[in-house]
Amino acid sequence: MKVKLTTLAVSALMAAGPAMADLVYPLLSYRTGAYAANGIPFADGYTDYFTLLNERDGGIGGVPTRVLECETGYNTEKGVECYESTKGEGSLVYQPLSTGITYQLIPKATADDIPVHSMGYGRTSAANGKVFSHVFNYPATYWDGASIAINHILDLNGGDISGKKIALVFHNSAYGKEPIRTLEELSKKHGYELTTLAVDHPGQEQKSQWLQIRRERPDYVLMWGWGVMNQVAIQEAANIRFPMENFIGIWWSGSENDVLPAGDGADGYKALALANPGGDYPIYDDLQKYVYDAGKGAGAGDQMKTVLYNRGLYAALLAAEATKKAQELAGTADITPAQMRDGMEALVITEETMAGLGLPDFGPAFEVTCEKHGGSGLGKVQQWDASAKTWSVITDWIKSDDSVIQPLIMEDSAAFAAENNIAERCN
């Protein structure tokens, strides 16, 4: 009997052992509620990538990965609850997928010594690693996005947009308001006239804003929208016959979900891209073989190759690469969240890295340093072809205007540091 009990105990310990050593990646997802249509493809892509690593490579550095999903419904309070309930599981890095949740997690995660990766969203000034030690927003920030859009407009106008009218239609939230200051500063530099038009959550009714656009006839309209706001805005733009090639959304307003409901009316609409769209990459062969054919996909497989699925995949890839770097720095495969932070801060992504991972010519090459958590600040412009129902990249990588953005980042992060009594690091 004693032998049996001992055998049972050892077996239980062995079974529990690998689970304790898992590399845990919490995913604050939203598969329900008003923003579910966008939350699902991102969550599927994020989860599928880690499943692929487990199935194909046996995890990272021989340690299996585990995605710890928690439903937020895109609700900030629920997001914080998810953080509190999962942080004790050895969570290595948080991916909140919400600017509101990111703002709440910045002080909490910093105090808990857990890194946050707000990829292309969140608080832009967190790009200053001297102040925000645990927050990373590579490969590009909202302010980069605003500048990339203006640079694209500059390119279209031979470098001169003085006197042009540019309107910003934005989600009336922390997220939507992020680019305003940058666009104001850029308007001083380039001499364009900026009009801002707020749209309240969820954004189903935008008649007032688009009537104003029709009256004032701006040359270009930029959009910082999310969820139903995007679909309604694109439909309203088509209704008032605004030239769609002059309508440019941020990368969160540039998925298939945003343009399909407007049908042919969306043809020519542009959006910024953090990475290339489409599914013509070798990684998809592996995903099919190791994940979907094996019946281990996070979803039904119908989200594969969409813009937001690709973004989830990309976010997971960056987390995995940072994990490899952390393992290398720490000299152990079983890393802690603090070591993961060190890995993120030393992350180097090259074109060779991306090609080796099955995503050649997908995202930009960039390097993270102690001072710079924001990545390359590069983005492309993609355009929607309604008849083919595909996005096509129409520019090369466009660099944001550091001469305008860096002072803004320094100013905002300095204010945050003073307010929270944070001493600058990286000296």
Place this chain on the structure above:
Amino acid sequence: MPEQLIFAMEVTLNGLMAGVLYALVALGFVLIYKASGIFNYAQGVMALFAAMTLVGIMDGQVPFSHLINAIFGAHITHFGWHVPALVAIVLTMAVMVFLAWAVQRFVMRHLVNQEPIILFMATIGLAYFLEGFSDLMWGSEIKTLDVGLPQGLNVWIDEKTYNIFGYGFFIDNLDIVATVIAALLVIALVAFSQYTKEGRAMRAVADDHQAALSVGISLNFIWVMVWSVAGFVALVAGIMWGAKSGVQFSLSLIALKALPVLMLGGFTSIPGAIVGGLIIGVGEKLFDFLIGPLVGGATENWFAYVLALIFLVFRPQGLFGEKIIERV
């Protein structure tokens, strides 16, 4: 004519059209409240469910396909046929009638004579259940709804107003269609409640459940009928709003647009829902046009409630609501 005045006229017209769309949602609330004294929190989700069912039927989508695939390891999503819009609308209506029966059979029947707050809480539960059920049944991706309704600038109005004012007004064709449908719907509903046996029975139930029962009116039948009609109104609202934004889960939030309309028009009046909708629509659009730029815009959501509250100060029962005096 001053330019600002011309713009204000355009805004007013668009406000009227938006008000009709709000009223379409409010009508569903009014019907159920009128007949049973229940504030149906699930009305917005019913619009979502109806619109999702309509698109699902039109596209030949297999209901619960995600669940079926997960359990049986299959890969089915569609039947491979496409159902014409009109047939799909009829079939969706049949589903809404079945939903009405299920609500009555499994929820409301067990709550007869309960406090209104309990019935209200039951509809909150129903809303969450129905949202999850819709997700399970049809999936949560955004669906394109095309039942052949015209959309976009009405060229005729644009040209006529341009000839008169030197500025062409923008009126959305979809809003014009919604106005015509809402007008027909109100006429039909008023005629139904005034001139048919079932309509009179519905009003009798609304006045007094016990008295209605005592003269042989079937409470169960009336409630199924009322929830079915509310389901039909939800389907119409779902089509109109779904055509604008695609059919997706945020469609259930259109209920928020109906609340100030109900506060203003009264919970028991069908014409009140229309008039309330028009006042809210015009009020919020004009306020946003005149005052919005001074306060940073995005005034519509909150101003609608402010406007409703102002009316309530002077007329607590709403413009067309019944004044209820309870003696102790």
